[in-house]
Amino acid sequence: xxxxxxxxxxxxxxxxxxxxxxxxxDAIAPDCIFVTDEGEHDKTYWTGVVKGLVEKGAVAxxxxxxxxxxxxxxxxxxxxIGDDEPLDMAAKGTLRDGRLTRVEPIDPAxxxxxxxxxx
Numbered sequence: 001x002x003x004x005x006x007x008x009x010x011x012x013x014x015x016x017x018x019x020x021x022x023x024x025x026d027a028i029a030p031d032c033i034f035v036t037d038e039g040e041h042d043k044t045y046w047t048g049v050v051k052g053l054v055e056k057g058a059v060a061x062x063x064x065x066x067x068x069x070x071x072x073x074x075x076x077x078x079x080x081i082g083d084d085e086p087l088d089m090a091a092k093g094t095l096r097d098g099r100l101t102r103v104e105p106i107d108p109a110x111x112x113x114x115x116x117x118x119x
Contacts, residue, residue: 001065001073003027003098008077011053011060020054021047029099036105037112052118056081071095081117089114 007023010016024047034046041049063077073093080086089110094102105111 001068001075001093001095001098004075004093004100005063008060008063011058011079013057013059015055015057017051017054021051024050027099029096029101032099032101032103034103034111035108036115037108038115049115049118053079053081053114056118066090079114084117087114087117 003023004027007020007027010020010023028043028046030043032043032046034041034043059080061078061080063075065073065075067074071094073095074090075093076088076090078086078088087110090106091111092104092106093100094104103111
């Protein structure tokens with residue numbers, strides 16, 4: 001989760017995808033799957049979502065790993081985009097070699113709202 005934490009720390013409202021993009025790539029495995037209400041999405045799709053959020057000045061805060069068992073970590077964080085209501089997100093992340101390979105939100109609707117706000 002160290003790589004993921006490093007990436008999230010850079011999501012600080014500065015709109016700097018040139019800095020954040022490589023950190024995202026390092027934290028997320030090429031074959032990572034992200035789950036929303038609409039189904040499963042690959043890293044290419046999710047890169048577009050994250051880039052859109054970063055370009056809108058998103059801020060990630062309060063990352064807390066609530067439990068870790070082997071290659072599975074449960075975590076919580078908050079994403080704030082401008083004056084919109086903050087998104088409180090909790091998820092189960094599966095790791096391989098320190099990188100996320102699957103992100104399963106506790107409430108997939110929250111991830112769907114994040115997708116909506118990215119465009």
